[in-house]
Amino acid sequence: MSGLKLFRTDTMNSGMTEVVPRLAELEADVQGLVEAHMETLLSVRFLASEYSTGPVHGGRIDSLALDENGAPVIVEYKRGTDVGVINQGLFYLAWLMDHRVEFEHLVRDRLGVPTASQILWSGPRLICIAGDFTRYDVHAVREHRRSIDLVRYRFFGTDLLGLETVASVSGGRQVVRRARRQAVAVAAAGAQEASMRELAGAVDEVLLGLGEGVSRVERKTYRAYQRLRNFACLCPPQRSKLLVYLKVDPKDVDLVPGFTRDVSGLGHHGTGGLEVQLRTLRDVEQAQELFRASYAAA
Template structure:
């Protein structure tokens, strides 16, 4: 689950109790601390979304139970950082109908429809069919203004422009992106995080990408290998941007991270 979905495993076939009468295929916690329910179907099942939503409703009514599970499996720190603003439902199936895709796009929850494909007996591929961010969805222009206001409180006009340009560049990489706000960073997410934008420092903006630093010609003052180093957000390649020109220089790295996520 962590390799393919960016979700840390908590439990499988999790019983929701005699009153609710269900078993959740998998429970997990994503890279940003959001609770995740994963439902699996072998073929096409018209009830998978409704079943998942049924379990999401249970989850929101049993937050303390979920946090207790996180504490037992992942520790006290992870339990204290659970992000309840955007619980996620990931449905993995052989295929989905056009009605499934339409229903997801009309819903207010964060839902990912993922189609699996088997290649021989050794390989499996996952393809995102539809992805919505539910309650976290905001118009792109409004998102940029929110970032700009947050930066303006601390930095000034140049940092407002730079942070806004980074935000727009990351959100313009393709369909199915979500933006998740945490106290110490903003995460840009497909199934997994593709980038994390940290609050601006005095003279630069830092972004962490899901790009292997070994595959990049590192440039001092622009890119840095932070694998094994502690930092906010996720990703092992740090990109330091001090100007709008640096945002342009980073475009290829942004696209590579989008593809990897």
């Protein structure tokens, strides 16, 4: 991990020992560990490993998955630094977009018909996990009109795995912004509705401004804000409030009735166990610490 040092403390002897980072022995070691814990590590659901693209393309996709917003995900792994990992992933991503029916059948068989019917084809993603990336890799992903995440890994000792997002680019961001401009152009149906739209705009600005690599994903029932994974989901305005769901453990929050609520055991649109209710711009200011905590955990 770039610039990161990890130390194990010995409270009994007041000692401190550095845990030296290392690469995997084999690329398959990284792939096997990530595939076994995809939801925990990447917030995506595993579908298939070493998926064949057929005799014409002659390749095998390392991992196929579906993210928490329903977008198709390709994950490619490299033990160290490989200048071809991005182009290889984009090659497979192009294949995927040309074989939508095949992917839908795979999702149906693994996750069921309802999930297969709601695949977000407007936002396919490529996640590259490698020992490191070059500055040319980081520049390259910003030139493509695809959603690409570059993730650096390191093993520490025998039982620790570190993942660091090096670059994250959303290919659909410009489309989302055009949609927002069109929405703003629509005449207000009433003062309350206009107020809620203004409030939603303020929340949108705050969430996008939390740091680099934030992208938006539009679904019918919510708008997700994500880095490598979702950290906030904004639901369409209600008559007098906005609902935002965050990836913050409600047990770590002093819940305030009418402002924050534990929904970890309740069904709702979007992802996240903490519900934040916003009615005024002052509520947005009050919620910013929670926004930042969820962003930091994503």
